[in-house]
Amino acid sequence: MKNICLLGSTGYIGINSLEVIRGNPDRYRIIALGAGKNIDLLAEQIREFKPPFAAVINSDVAKELKIKLNNQANTEILSGTKGYVQIATLSEVDMAIAAMTGSSGLLPTYSAITAGKDVALANKETLVIAGSLLTSESQKRGAHIIPIDSEHSAIQQSIQGHMREDLRKIILTGSGGPFKDFSIDRLSEVTPEQALKHPKWKMGRKITIDSATMMNKGIEAIEAKWLFNVDIDQIEILLHPQSIIHSMVEYADGSIIAQLACPDMRIPISYALSYPRHLHGESPSLDFLSIEKLSFEEPDKKRFRCLDLALTAAKTGHSMPAVLSGANEIAVNAFLQGKIGFLEIPQLVE
Known part of the structure; x- marks a missing residue:
C-alpha cells in the first residue's frame, strides 16, 4: 500500500489522479488532500477518501470547509503554505503528487523532496523556477521525481533500460494547440473562450492558454533538461x-x-x-487501423513567440527561466481577465 499526499486535488490532474487511485484501492491510500478554494469539490473528496489531513489556501477557506463538512469527517484541516508543506512532509506519506498550479507548488514540492518523499510531478513551473535545486536535492535525499506530463512520461518510458550516455537527443512532441494554423491577423482576434478549447486535451485554464501560445512546449523543454540531465540543444521540438x-x-x-x-x-x-510498472487501467487501447496518418511539423517561432522566449531563457540559464515563469503567469492572468490581447502575452513576457 502506497500512502499518497495529493496537492491540487480539485484541479484537472488531481481529479484524474483520484480516478486512478479509486480504481486501485488495494494499492493506494490518500493520507492528505491539498486544494485552493473549491471547497464544494474538496468536501466531496474528503467524504469519499477520508484522509486524516487536508489543507486549503487560507484560514478563511479552512473555516468554510469545516462548516461544509459539519463534523462528518475525521479530517484535520490545515491552511496556507505552511499547511501544504505540513501535509507534503507527513511521516506516513510515501509519495506526493504535485499538481498545484503555478509557483505556489514550489515550496510544498521542495519540502516533500527534502523529507525524502517521491514526487509525481505535474507542476511545470517548479522545475522551471528551481530545477537545479530540486534535482540535486532529490539525488541527495534518494527521492525520485517522476513526471506526470504525458511528454515527459513518454521520455521516461523511452529511456528505461538504456544507457544515458547513448542518448543523442530528445524529441519533444506537441499538438500545436488550437491556433497552430492561424495567421497573425487571426491570432490578434483570439478570445480567452477560444483559447480555452484545446483540440486534444482537457486541462486546467493556465496550461490550456500556455498550450495555445506554445509557451507550454518551451517550458516542457526546460523541464526535460532538468529531469533527464541533457543540454537544451539536445532537445528538438516537433508539432504532432x-x-x-x-x-x-x-x-x-x-x-x-x-x-x-x-x-x-x-x-x-x-x-x-x-513507476516503473504499467498497471491495468480503464484507458482505451490505441487502434492503429483507425489512425489515418501520423504527421509532424516544425513550430513557427515567429507566430508563436512564447516558444522562442522560453528556449532563449533556457539557454541564458541562471534565474532567467524563473523570471520567464513569473512573467508568463502575470501575462496569462491578464489575458484571462480580458486586460490584454492574445498577441500581447509574449509582448508582456518579453
Whole structure:
C-alpha cells in the first residue's frame, strides 16, 4: 500500500489522479488532500477518501470547509503554505503528487523532496523556477521525481533500460494547440473562450492558454533538461497534431524509441504512481487501423513567440527561466481577465 499526499486535488490532474487511485484501492491510500478554494469539490473528496489531513489556501477557506463538512469527517484541516508543506512532509506519506498550479507548488514540492518523499510531478513551473535545486536535492535525499506530463512520461518510458550516455537527443512532441494554423491577423482576434478549447486535451485554464501560445512546449523543454540531465540543444521540438506519439528519444546509433498512446492523462498518472510498472487501467487501447496518418511539423517561432522566449531563457540559464515563469503567469492572468490581447502575452513576457 502506497500512502499518497495529493496537492491540487480539485484541479484537472488531481481529479484524474483520484480516478486512478479509486480504481486501485488495494494499492493506494490518500493520507492528505491539498486544494485552493473549491471547497464544494474538496468536501466531496474528503467524504469519499477520508484522509486524516487536508489543507486549503487560507484560514478563511479552512473555516468554510469545516462548516461544509459539519463534523462528518475525521479530517484535520490545515491552511496556507505552511499547511501544504505540513501535509507534503507527513511521516506516513510515501509519495506526493504535485499538481498545484503555478509557483505556489514550489515550496510544498521542495519540502516533500527534502523529507525524502517521491514526487509525481505535474507542476511545470517548479522545475522551471528551481530545477537545479530540486534535482540535486532529490539525488541527495534518494527521492525520485517522476513526471506526470504525458511528454515527459513518454521520455521516461523511452529511456528505461538504456544507457544515458547513448542518448543523442530528445524529441519533444506537441499538438500545436488550437491556433497552430492561424495567421497573425487571426491570432490578434483570439478570445480567452477560444483559447480555452484545446483540440486534444482537457486541462486546467493556465496550461490550456500556455498550450495555445506554445509557451507550454518551451517550458516542457526546460523541464526535460532538468529531469533527464541533457543540454537544451539536445532537445528538438516537433508539432504532432494527432497527439498519438507523446515524445521520442534518439540514441547514438540513430535508433529512435517512442511512446504511443491515446491522449488520456490517466495513463501517465498511473505510470507515475506505479513507476516503473504499467498497471491495468480503464484507458482505451490505441487502434492503429483507425489512425489515418501520423504527421509532424516544425513550430513557427515567429507566430508563436512564447516558444522562442522560453528556449532563449533556457539557454541564458541562471534565474532567467524563473523570471520567464513569473512573467508568463502575470501575462496569462491578464489575458484571462480580458486586460490584454492574445498577441500581447509574449509582448508582456518579453
